[in-house]
Each structure stands twice: as structure tokens, then as C-alpha cells.
Amino acid sequence: MRVLVEGVRHFYGSRREHLALDVARFALDSGAHACVVGRSGSGKTTLLNVLAGVLVPCIGRVQVGDTELSALSEPERDVLRARNIGCVFQTFNLLEQLSALENLTLAQRFAGIAAEPARRRARELLEQLGIAHRESARPSELSLGEQQRLAIARAVSKGPGLVLADEPTASLDDDSARAALDLLLACCGGGTLVIATHDARVIERFARVTSMVELRHR
């Protein structure tokens, strides 16, 4: 999925006094992998939220695939996100009341995938990740590494065209971070990947690294 962010500015605060995101132009071809770096508060997470359609920027245009996000209504953006965009978070954001298997099937169900194929795909992924034996476990019963693998599996389970990852390795030790990143890159398939991070272990694996500072309007 092609990604284009152009002339975007987003402000927080009641009087829009705080500039949270400032991107002159950020473009990615379909299937490209990019790493966005920057210090805390530089707008990395806001950029991912804008790409996920969770936030509509105050100014500028955001295009995901052939779709202009600002032209979509919120329910339409929900559908787009459910079907085409997978998200991975530093804190995993797994649903504690659901088992590992159910966490994977739920995301697919929102994407409109039928129950049985969703369950089959979820089991394949759990097998691939080496946690098939933990399919009934709640997220809190899994190790941090297992939780992040599960979170990655959830993001890619519906075969999205765009995967957005926000500091996906920040909570992991070196081995787990490496494994998680390998998995993310492998599972993305032909999908576009945007990782926001300041983790050197991640940055060194990417050919294209973009700084939030470079993206700003001049």
C-alpha cells in the first residue's frame, strides 16, 4: 500500500497551541519498509495515528493506498483500518479478557473474515510463532517476548497492506527484540511497514531511516 503524507500539521490543546505533528512530505511506495526516528514528543506516534486514520490532521492530506483519509467519514476510516492496517505497540495492547487465540481471531473478525478461516489463520500464526501450546493462555500469562510475538501476529493476521509499529521492541531484551523484528519483517510479506522508534537495535536493520526533524516544513 502506497503511503503519502503531505503538508500535514496537527495541533493539540483547546486553542491548538501545541504543535504535535509537522510533516512537509513523507511518501512510501507500496511494500516499502521505513523507520521513523526522533526523540520523545517529536510526533512519531502522532504520525502513526494519522496514518491509521485514528487522528485526522488539522491541516494537510494523508493518502493510504488510493484512499484520501481526510475524505473518509470516521466509520469508513474504521473499515479501512479494520481491513488494511495492522498496528503493533510498545505496550502490546493485547486484550486481557481474551485468550491468545481469541486476540488473533477478533482482529480478523473486525476485518470481515469469517469465524472458521479466522481461527485457522490464527492457529497457523501461533504455530509459526512457536506459541501454539499457549493458545488458551491470557496475555498476562505469557512472557514479554511471547506477548510481543502475539501482538505482531495480531497485526499481520488479517494480511494488511500497511503495518504500523510504534516502538515495538522497547520493552524487550536484545534476543527478544531481534526475534520480534525478524518476525515483523517476515510476516509483513508484501505489505508496507512503518516503524517509529528510537531503538538503535531496530534502526540498524533498516535501509531507509527518516528523522522526524527532516520531515518538518522548512
Next chain:
Amino acid sequence: MRLDQLVRRNLRGQRVGASLTALNVALGALLVSVVLLLRSATAGAFLHPSRGFSLIVGPKGSRLELVLNTIFQLGQSPGLLSYGVFEELERHPSVQLAVPYAVGDTFRGFRVIGTTEAFFDPRFPYPSADSPQSKLASGRPLRCDRAALRAALSALVSAPGAAGAMGAVEGAPEPAAEAVVGAGVAAALDVRVGDRIEPTHGVEAGGIAHRDRHLWQVVGVLARTGTPLDQAVLINLDSFFRIADHSGGIVPETNEAGLSAVLLFPKPGVHKALLLSQLNKRSALQVADVDAEVRALLGIVGNVDRVFFYIAVLVVVVGVVSVAVALYNTLASRRRELAILRILGARRRTVFGMLVGEAALISALGGLAGFLGGHLTVAAVSGLVEQSAGFRPSALVLLPEEVLAYLLVIGAGALAGVLPGFEAYRSDVASNLVPPA
């Protein structure tokens, strides 16, 4: 995974909180169920026994008292009615059947009623009567010897107190003192056809023995009716009037033997209205429309139980509001979970539906527990109610009002989920994805 599964999982995740909230709803539903069951049992206790009766003629006084005394065997007889009135009513062109009722004795605590074979007439549809025999579980109807009755009546009037022992009326044919006992009497005292029984004087339990010893031959046992009739002993009227102690049963104004009441079954059409209007004009008697009196009584009782019902509804409302409060209070800790659902692609209306579904499910489970608890409570206290009120409420019935009340509880519960659901609907995704510090 469907929305309903997600709702169930969410509630399982908050088991203790959800259970306590459901308990609030359950207490209200329990009260509603108990009030509805007792109200239905009370109405049944008055409506069922009165079914089949039409008019009751008695001495002037309270019509309700007349109905309560005659049908429900409650209280004392309001007075006496001349036997001549019965004979007159029997011949009245608007009357198809008249049944005499004379009370004044008990048999080991069970009320004794003097009557005739008219009681077993199929035109008296109480409790069901395709034939005289269908009113009986065993034996045959009692027989009232009209000649013996006339002799007893004239002996009673000419020499009150001197009628003497059974069969002692001079020149009178050999009397047949017969009794038909109610199903409850037969079961409680192990009385069967062929047994001899000895009633005592007075309608209260533990009445005094008659001056002379009188024995009645049990000729029949009534089929069970589930009405006060099960607790009655019917004896033939001629034997009732032959008892010397019943000499007090004379109406002073007419110097005639007195009856407690006459059950009247008018001919179809306008005859009932005609009888009501004609008889109520007479100074010495009154006629009570059983259906109207029982409904008036239920109206009085209904006012009391309506208050209980409103209190019960109030408790349900408090329970349902507590569902809204509990869900609203948990929202703060659930905003992240809701944001995760949204980032996975759940629409705003999905999270709204989830909250409303949770509220409805808590109410449905609480309501179900409450209604089951209500039935168990009624089962537990039914014996106590029977002892104090004379009827046994059944816990094994499911009232349409209960089903309606249950659906309303679920509906109100869903409504209680609207406010927290709306808050969830408005909840911002981006700012809630980060776990609290």
C-alpha cells in the same frame, strides 16, 4: 468472535463487580416476583372458590360478610333468613335453582353445612358438575327427606329446644342423618364412606358437644376442589334442624326456622338483574352478587399489594441504576481496552453496543436470579401463608406478568447501558492507547 461473546468475556473478566451489580437487580426482581406470585395467589384464592356461584341471599347486613361467610367460611354468619324465603325463592320464576345453606356446627374444627341434594344439582356448577356424581370422589350425594325436614321445622317452631334427639320427633319418619365430607376433611381425619361422625355445636374449632349424642353416617366424599369446600362437612338439612341445640335458629320476626343463606342460580338473561333489584328492595333480606363482591374485595386488597409492587419496582429501578453507575465507574479503567478495540477496527457503534450489551446481560442474569429466588422464596413461605391466610401460593407457576417484568428488567438494563455506552462512543482512541503511568 462475535460481539455477544466479547460481552460475555468482558463480564467474566469483571466477575466480582458484575456479580454484585447483578445482585442489586436480583433483589428487585425477587421482590417483584414474590409480590406478583402472592398477588396472583390471593386473587386465585378468592376468585377460584367463588367461580360457579351467582347470587347469595342472606339477612340484611354486609354483602361482603355474607359472601365471605358463605363461600370462604370466614367469620360468623351475619344472621338468619327465614326458611320460608328459601321456599319462596325456590318457586320464583327467575330462579332455576336455590340451594339452602345452614351453618352452626363443626366437626373437629371443620365447618358443618346443612343443605339438601340441590347442592349436587348439575345446575350448581361448583366446582364442576356434569352430574351429581361428578362432585364426588366416592360414595353418593346426601339425601334430604322433605317430610322429615317439614316435621323437624314444625317441631322446632312449635316447641323450640324440644325437638329432642335425632329421630325423637313424634310421628316423624325414621330420620337419615347423612354427611358428605370435603376432600380435605377426609384426608385430614381419615374419614371414609361408611364412617360415623359427631359434629359439635358452634363454628369455631373445639365447639361444645350437643346435648344429645348425634351421629351422622358418611355417605360420600367430595372430589378435591382446591377451595374452602374441601374443608367442609355437608349434612342433610332435616338432620341439621332436628338437633335440639339448634332451637336458637329461629328468626324472631317470622317465628320460622332460619337458614344462614340461600345460594341462588337465576335463569339466563335478565333474571339475575331482576332478582338483584327485587330482592334488595326487601327489608329483611339482601342479595349479594358474588362476582361483584369478590372483585370489590380484590380491589381493596389490590390497593395494598399495589403499594408493595411499587416498592418492588423502585428496588428494580435502583438495581438498574446501579448497573449504569457500575459500568460508568469502570469506564475510566476500560478506556484503553475500548481504544484497543477501536484501533483493531471496531466502530464506535460496536463499542457502544458492547457496553449496552453488558448492561443488558448483567440485568438479564440478575433478573433471572431474582425471579428464580422469588419462586424459591414463595415455595419456602407457602406453608406459612397457608397457615395465616388460608391459601397456599404456588411457586410452580410462571405468570405472564413475570415474563413481561423480566423483559422490562432487561430493557431497562440495556437503557442503563446507554450513558456509559455513549461515553465509550465518544472516547478518544489515540490518547487512550497508552497505558496509565
